[in-house]
Amino acid sequence: MLEIKKLTKTYNNNTIFRDLDLTVSDGEVLSIVGPSGIGKTTLIKILAGLETADAGEVTLNSERLPVDGTRTDAKVGLIFQDFNLFPNYTVLDNIILAPINVNKIDKATAKDQARSILDTLGMLNKAELYPFQLSGGQKQRAAIARALAMDPQILAYDEPTSGLDEASTKQVAEIVKTLKHRGVTQLIITHDQFFAEIVSDRVFDFSKEVAR
Template identity: 70%
Template sequence: MLELKNLTKQYDTNMIFKNLNLTVPDGEVLSIVGPSGIGKTTLLKIVAGLETANAGEMFLDNKAVSVSEERNTADIGLIFQDFNLFPNYTVLDNVMLAPITVQKMAKDQAKKLARELLHSLGLSDKEKLFPYQLSGGQKQRVAIARALAMQPQILAYDEPTSGLDEQSTYQVAEIIKDLKKKNVTQLVITHDEPFAKMISDRVFDFATEVER
């Protein structure tokens, strides 16, 4: 379970959000909606440890997690809006890299895990391709596989359907639903409210529920 208590973020005199409280139970799919530039991605980066908060607390399974300093953690798998795949690595190598370098997993084990994940996401025939050879929807699925390879407690998506066509958007929705069946907790940042309603157990409206 993820808990945020009185989380506050500001840049100089610009208050992004103040005293934000949010609880995400295990296995829930929570979509955070609202217009661009309102602070949704900033919140996601704080949860993932890529940015700091000015005040507040964060708990993961009742254990306190620092929000006052950036941190490297495998507990939160962040899937970036622009995917952030390594262009000089194949699909398979992109998925294998973090388990090998961060978790010190044996190469054979990492390859087996990567192939299992790619198979589950319908990408077995793409493992030798490079990112430039993939469609947007395929890149999104590789990014999801890469995040899952770290076996995180929570998957966090930043605008997962941005720039995707209708079919790719549907595929991403189905992946999120399938992961929910496996009790994967998921946070989804999106401005696409119909998509949010399609996939979510709960929708959090950043524009109306966050103090500034």
């Protein structure tokens, strides 16, 4: 379970959000909706350890996670809006890079695990392709596979359907549902209300939280 208590973030004396409280249950798919620029992405970057908070606490499965910029773990796997795939690496090499260099897994084991994840996501036949050879939806799945390879306790998406056509959006929705059936806790930042409603157990309106 993820518990956020009294989380506060400011930029240059401008309050992004204050005293934010939110709980995400194990295996839950929670979408956080609201217009651009109100702090949704900032929130998940804090959860992933990529941004600092000014106050408050984050607890994941009874373990308190630092919000002061000292995090080095991958307990919250973040899938970026622009995917952030390395263009000079194949899909497989993108996925195994962090497990080998951060988790110190041997290359053969990392490749076996990566292929298993790609198979789950319907991407095994794309393992040796480069990002420029993939569609938007395929890049999204490759980015999800890369995050899953670090065995996160929560998977967080930043606008996963941004720039995708209807067919690719449906593919991403199916992936979210597949991972839910496997018990993966997922946190989705989106402005796409329809997508949020079809994939989520619960929708959290961030604009109401910021306005209170």
